[in-house]
Amino acid sequence: MYEVNKVKISPTQLFVLIVLFEMGSSIVVSLGAEAKQDAWIAILFGMAGGFGLYLVYHRLYMYYPDLTLTGYSKKIAGKLVGNIISFLYIIYFIYIAARVLRDFGELLVMTSYTFTPLLIINALMMLVIIYAVYKGIEVVARTGELLFLVVYIVAISGFILIIASGLIDLSNLKPFMETGFVAVIKVTLTQTLTFPFGEMVVFAMLLPTLNKPKYAKKVGLMAILLSGINIAITMAINVAVLGPDLYSRAPFPLLTTISKIEFAEFIERLDVFFLLYAVIGGFFKIGIFFYAAVIGTAEVFNFKETEKLCFPIGIIILFVSISIAASYPEHIIEGLDIVPIYLHWPMQIIIPILLLIGAYLRNRNKTSA
Amino acid sequence: MLNWFKKEKRKTKFDKNDNFRQRLDPGDPKNLPLFNKAQDNTDYIKHELGNSNDIVVRQLLIANKIKAAIAYTDGLADSKVISQFIVESAHEQTDMPVGKEIFQVAKERAVALGDVSEVTNWDQLFPSLLSGETIIFIDGFQKAIKGDTRGEEKRAISEPTTQLSIRGPKDAFTESFRTNTSLIRRRIKSPNLWLESMKIGKVTQTDVGIMYIKGIANEKIVEEVRTRLKRINMDSILESGYIEQLIEDQTFTVFPTVYHTERPDIICSHLLEGRVAIIIDGTPFVLSAPAVFIQFFHAVEDYYDRFDIATAIRLLRILAFFISLVAPAIYIALTTFHQEMIPTTMAIAIAAQREGVPFPAFIEALIMEITFEILREAGLRLPRAVGQAVSIVGALVIGQAAVQAGLVSPVMVIVVSITAIANFATPTFAIAITTRVMRFGLMVLAASFGFYGILLGLIFMIVHLCSLRSFGVPYMAPLAPFIVDNQKDVFIRFPLWSFKTRPRLIADENIKRMGENQQPRPSKGGNKDG
Numbered sequence: 001m002y003e004v005n006k007v008k009i010s011p012t013q014l015f016v017l018i019v020l021f022e023m024g025s026s027i028v029v030s031l032g033a034e035a036k037q038d039a040w041i042a043i044l045f046g047m048a049g050g051f052g053l054y055l056v057y058h059r060l061y062m063y064y065p066d067l068t069l070t071g072y073s074k075k076i077a078g079k080l081v082g083n084i085i086s087f088l089y090i091i092y093f094i095y096i097a098a099r100v101l102r103d104f105g106e107l108l109v110m111t112s113y114t115f116t117p118l119l120i121i122n123a124l125m126m127l128v129i130i131y132a133v134y135k136g137i138e139v140v141a142r143t144g145e146l147l148f149l150v151v152y153i154v155a156i157s158g159f160i161l162i163i164a165s166g167l168i169d170l171s172n173l174k175p176f177m178e179t180g181f182v183a184v185i186k187v188t189l190t191q192t193l194t195f196p197f198g199e200m201v202v203f204a205m206l207l208p209t210l211n212k213p214k215y216a217k218k219v220g221l222m223a224i225l226l227s228g229i230n231i232a233i234t235m236a237i238n239v240a241v242l243g244p245d246l247y248s249r250a251p252f253p254l255l256t257t258i259s260k261i262e263f264a265e266f267i268e269r270l271d272v273f274f275l276l277y278a279v280i281g282g283f284f285k286i287g288i289f290f291y292a293a294v295i296g297t298a299e300v301f302n303f304k305e306t307e308k309l310c311f312p313i314g315i316i317i318l319f320v321s322i323s324i325a326a327s328y329p330e331h332i333i334e335g336l337d338i339v340p341i342y343l344h345w346p347m348q349i350i351i352p353i354l355l356l357i358g359a360y361l362r363n364r365n366k367t368s369a
Numbered sequence: 370m371l372n373w374f375k376k377e378k379r380k381t382k383f384d385k386n387d388n389f390r391q392r393l394d395p396g397d398p399k400n401l402p403l404f405n406k407a408q409d410n411t412d413y414i415k416h417e418l419g420n421s422n423d424i425v426v427r428q429l430l431i432a433n434k435i436k437a438a439i440a441y442t443d444g445l446a447d448s449k450v451i452s453q454f455i456v457e458s459a460h461e462q463t464d465m466p467v468g469k470e471i472f473q474v475a476k477e478r479a480v481a482l483g484d485v486s487e488v489t490n491w492d493q494l495f496p497s498l499l500s501g502e503t504i505i506f507i508d509g510f511q512k513a514i515k516g517d518t519r520g521e522e523k524r525a526i527s528e529p530t531t532q533l534s535i536r537g538p539k540d541a542f543t544e545s546f547r548t549n550t551s552l553i554r555r556r557i558k559s560p561n562l563w564l565e566s567m568k569i570g571k572v573t574q575t576d577v578g579i580m581y582i583k584g585i586a587n588e589k590i591v592e593e594v595r596t597r598l599k600r601i602n603m604d605s606i607l608e609s610g611y612i613e614q615l616i617e618d619q620t621f622t623v624f625p626t627v628y629h630t631e632r633p634d635i636i637c638s639h640l641l642e643g644r645v646a647i648i649i650d651g652t653p654f655v656l657s658a659p660a661v662f663i664q665f666f667h668a669v670e671d672y673y674d675r676f677d678i679a680t681a682i683r684l685l686r687i688l689a690f691f692i693s694l695v696a697p698a699i700y701i702a703l704t705t706f707h708q709e710m711i712p713t714t715m716a717i718a719i720a721a722q723r724e725g726v727p728f729p730a731f732i733e734a735l736i737m738e739i740t741f742e743i744l745r746e747a748g749l750r751l752p753r754a755v756g757q758a759v760s761i762v763g764a765l766v767i768g769q770a771a772v773q774a775g776l777v778s779p780v781m782v783i784v785v786s787i788t789a790i791a792n793f794a795t796p797t798f799a800i801a802i803t804t805r806v807m808r809f810g811l812m813v814l815a816a817s818f819g820f821y822g823i824l825l826g827l828i829f830m831i832v833h834l835c836s837l838r839s840f841g842v843p844y845m846a847p848l849a850p851f852i853v854d855n856q857k858d859v860f861i862r863f864p865l866w867s868f869k870t871r872p873r874l875i876a877d878e879n880i881k882r883m884g885e886n887q888q889p890r891p892s893k894g895g896n897k898d899g
Contacts, residue, residue: 012851108821112706116818124818128829135836142835142849147828149848269710272820279824 008211011219013141016148017288018203018223019230023151024285025100026196027234028107028255028278033248035187037173037239040232045188047228050197054220056352057200061207061216063359069204070296076358083300085351090296092347093202094313097289098320099335101125104282105321106328107252111271122321125279129287130314133294134307137209140287147280155230158273159237161261167241194340196231197224198348205292251332290317401491403513407438407506410513414440414498417491424498431479432462435471436508445501447520454481455503455516472507476514480505484517496574523548529631531798536673541631546576546650552633553580553648557640561585569598570606576650577612580636585643587877590840594645594658609654612647616658618838623806625799626839628660635669643876659839659875661846663859666690668796671862679862687860689794693804696788697734698815698823700781704730706819722778731816733777737785738812740766742805745789842874864888 009017032042064072069089074082105122113121132140162168177184203220210216238253241260250256255274262268294313298306325331404410411426418424423443431437437459441451458481466474476485488494488504489512498504501519526548529541542549550564559582566578577598581591597616606612613627614620630636631653636646639657647656666686671679703711704719711719726733744763751759767785771777788808795801807830814822837844847855855872857863866887870880 010850112819113821121818121821124822124825128825128832131829132832135832139832139836142843142845143828143832145849145851146831146835146845266712268712271710272707275820276824279821279828283828 007136007138007209009138009141009206009209011210011212011215013145014203014206014210014216015219015223016144017141017206017284018200018220019227020144020148020151020281020284021202021288022196022200022224022227023230024196024281025103026231027281028252028274029103030238030247030250030253031195031231031235032187032192034179034191035184036179036244036248037175038177038179038184039187039239039247040236041177042184042187042192043228043232043235045184046192046197047224047232049188049193050200050224050228051221053193053198053349053352054200054203054224055217056356057204057207058217058220060204060352060356060359061213063363065213066208068206068208068295068299069201070299071208072359073355076355076362085355086296086300088351089347090293090300092343093205093289093293093296094317094320095324095343096199097286097293098317098324099331099339100282100285100289101317101321102324102331104278104286106331107255107278108275110251110328111255112275119318119322122318125282125286126314126318129283129290130310132283132287133291133314134310136307137206137291140284140291144284147284151277151280154273154276158258158261158270161263161267161270162237162241162257165261165263167257167260168237169240169243172240172243173236190340191336194344194348197228198344200224201348201352202288202292204352205295206288286317290314293317402489403491403494403506403511405509405511407436407508410506411438411440413491414504417495427456429456429459431459431471431475431507432465433460435465435475437475438506439503440498440506441503441518442499442501445499445521446503446518447501450482450518450520451503455479455505455518472510472512472514475505475507480514480516482516482518486515488513488515496568499574500576519547521545526552532630532632532635532669532796534632534668534670534673537669538632538634540633542633542653542655544651544653546578546648549633549648549653549655550578550580553636553640553646556633556637557582562640565595567598569601569603569612571602571604573605573607575606577606578648580640580646580648582640582643585641585871585876585879586645587643587875589877590643590659590842590875591645593840594647598647606649608652609647609649609656612649613656618840622833622837623803624662624834624837624844625665625797625803626658626660626837626844628657628664628797629654629799630657630797631655632669638669638672642871659842660844661839661842661875662834662837662844663848665797665800666795667858672865676862676864680860683862684860686794686796689791690800690804693788693792693795693801694808695811695823695827696784696791697738697808698811698826699820700784701730701734701812702815702819702823705816719778719780722780725775726778727776729816730781731812733781734784734812735809737767737771737777737781738788738809741785741789846874847872 030039032039032046035042060069060072064075067075070082070086073085073089076082077085101122102118104125105118108121109116109118132143200220207213207216234254235247238257239247241257242250242253246256247253252274254277255271258270258274261270290310290313294306294309297303297309297313303309325334404413407428411428414424415426424440425443425448426438426440428436428438439451439455441448459475459479462479465471465479476487488497494504494513494515497515501521502515503518505514505516507514523545524543526540526543528539540552542552554562561583562580563583564578564580566576568574569577579591579594579598594616598612601612601615603611603615609629613625613629617626619626628639633655636655636657640646644657644659647658649656666683668682668686671683674682704723708716723730728736744759744767748756748759748763768782772779772782792801792804795804811823811826814826816822818825835843835845835849843850846852847859852873854870857867858872866883866889869882871882873880
């Protein structure tokens with residue numbers, strides 16, 4: 001059995017990783033745009049659902065504290081089916097990592113690097129991520145601790161500047177629940193629940209590396225709460241600054257918001273803030289999916305030297321990110337219409353719940369027999 | 370025995386390439402005993418050392434009857450001490466016993482030195498002789514007395530030349546091992562300050578000492594330092610840099626993972642935090658390990674000045690580090706990729722200045738940076754008399770003339786100067802040099818990818834920093850892993866009385882540093898009049 005116990009991360013590090021991961025790409029896009037000015041409510045609903053999902057993953061972790069998702073799916077569903085499930089998850093992680101990478105590449109190409117090929121932008125990003133994952137999750141976690149501070153300092157100063165520039169117009173957030181409760185729930189179920197909160201399924205691969213298992217539940221829930229509130233605040237500010245219409249049309253509403261900052265006639269065009277955030281967020285989101293894919297592959301194929309998988313899988317992610325869609329609109333449509341229903345729902349919700357039922361039955365049999 | 374020696378001697382007198390010479394070569398385990406007669410021993414020494422005339426050999430009589438001989442190295446041994454406490458004292462002896470007791474009595478009475486011991490074979494004898502000890506042979510004994518007469522010429526203790534301070538002690542380590550240990554011992558008068566010494570370097574036989582405070586230093590780290598030092602099997606150790614490069618955790622990094630300094634007060638504060646000092650004979654630089662990243666931005670005065678001043682200056686220094694790291698890269702990124710981010714009036718000003726400049730910003734920056742680095746390197750190694758010429762030429766090259774010739778823009782000159790000055794503000798040279806190297810990498814990234822390149826470069830750097838360890842301690846501690854208790858001495862220097870604990874991970878046990886209630890308060894019964 002593959003040893004995940006070699007490296008250990010502390011509860012603080014897990015917390016930081018979850019927050020950075022959750023906020024990673026979700027803060028830069030127009031999340032829950034169909035709910036218009038109620039996007040932030042949809043996000044909070046999604047967060048509530050995220051708690052439930054995390055409890056499912058955590059329960060599974062409690063049943064098998066030493067095993068990753070790919071490890072216990074074999075125990076629960078038997079070797080063949082378990083391996084198939086694990087394999088599906090590996091492909092899922094690689095695919096989502098590639099999607100996020102594509103998102104960031106497109107973002108950069110669209111905003112500042114019009115003449116730079118997407119492949120080059122992505123390759124550079126991937127190179128840094130491969131290096132980090134090659135060094136191991138401990139290093140990624142420590143990097144997270146450092147950059148977490150940076151992200152927060154940038155976020156708070158950006159927040160102050162937005163308020164100081166007098167951009168916020170709270171009337172943009174009214175009327176409350178204009179589209180109706182059902183519409184908000186629909187947005188929650190199709191978008192905000194699965195992205196970003198359902199993506200926490202990747203932490204089912206990371207939980208066994210936690211050095212104090214009893215903190216897993218508390219830390220996970222707190223991190224989801226913090227990131228959920230942060231995302232909701234950010235989206236509410238976006239709507240308040242841009243208005244619901246522009247919010248749902250802008251590909252990267254946060255960038256539009258930030259570029260509106262004009263303070264003391266000198267501090268303006270702070271796009272670099274956005275870039276800084278986007279690069280850090282992307283780094284962790286891709287990095288964690290990538291790491292999960294690497295350790296999953298090592299486990300399914302019984303491969304001992306995990307580091308050696310980093311380069312090949314990294315290259316796969318890079319090329320998938322390019323070939324995944326012919327154009328950005330196609331990429332977005334896939335992301336909004338197909339991925340949540342056909343990928344996120346089964347991988348994040350249905351399979352884990354089935355696994356939990358399986359685990360429950362198996363363990364009940366074990367105790368009764 | 371005598372026959373054997375004679376044969377051997379005859380052979381060697383004619384055959385110059387004999388195998389005696391190999392005695393001192395690395396990896397020779399020979400443990401030959403001394404000879405019986407004093408004369409033979411001294412002859413052998415002369416022979417072995419190729420008649421080097423700094424080896425002084427003198428025959429003498431103890432109490433006017435016992436034949437003896439002494440040998441010492443001129444210049445390393447103190448000849449006054451030898452004549453007074455060995456030669457004179459030997460002559461003045463009146464009642465010497467006979468037989469086997471002679472040696473013991475001679476050792477105890479005739480040699481009036483502090484540190485006296487016996488040697489029985491040549492492999493012990495030569496290193497002692499060559500480090501300034503005096504060897505006394507007595508006829509009829511296959512052993513010798515060695516007395517500590519070391520008194521080599523050494524430089525007086527002077528002010529440090531690398532890490533200056535306005536407030537604080539002005540003494541610095543010297544090239545002498547013993548002076549260095551005494552400078553530390555003088556400051557920490559605790560029996561728990563332990564010194565382990567060993568000789569490293571098969572040919573140079575350099576004295577290397579490990580110093581730590583027993584009970585504060587982490588045993589595991591001490592053991593790690595010990596094993597890493599014992600692993601070294603080289604012919605020579607000429608400077609602390611040799612040791613540093615042979616014991617550091619990772620070679621392929623631009624960041625220093627061992628700290629070096631010539632200030633005894635820094636070493637003492639490190640020892641008190643639980644670090645291990647490594648003292649090497651022949652260099653004023655003492656190493657300390659484990660070293661963490663943030664430590665390279667702390668200057669001694671941070672602890673001597675009051676905390677608010679110290680904090681402000683420390684923050685300034687960290688800002689200077691960032692400026693010296695990214696200033697040229699940001700200039701390149703702004704002018705090549707992100708012109709829209711510069712406020713309009715400033716953008717126009719920069720564009721107007723750059724109008725006549727024939728190079729793209731990157732080449733312009735590269736030319737100026739390299740010119741500056743060359744100037745600095747030239748200034749460093751020049752004979753002092755020429756120094757002024759260099760600074761005049763340098764000022765002309767980087768300054769006025771280059772701008773007037775239209776080769777570079779004035780803004781570029783400002784950027785390069787700020788970068789250079791900021792680089793000088795880094796308190797340790799080791800990290801300043803690292804910054805210089807990384808700056809060029811970031812400039813290339815900025816030229817090809819703008820801010821995106823700089824950001825990825827910095828993230829890469831942070832990942833790399835987080836992956837480093839120094840003797841098992843994470844290099845970015847206490848930031849990553851984040852240790853709340855130790856944040857008192859990272860960016861902000863808290864008041865001294867709040868440093869209740871030693872840094873975790875470095876000191877393992879005995880974490881507590883001070884008693885309760887160290888915060889100063891005005892006394893209640895104080896003078897309240899007026």
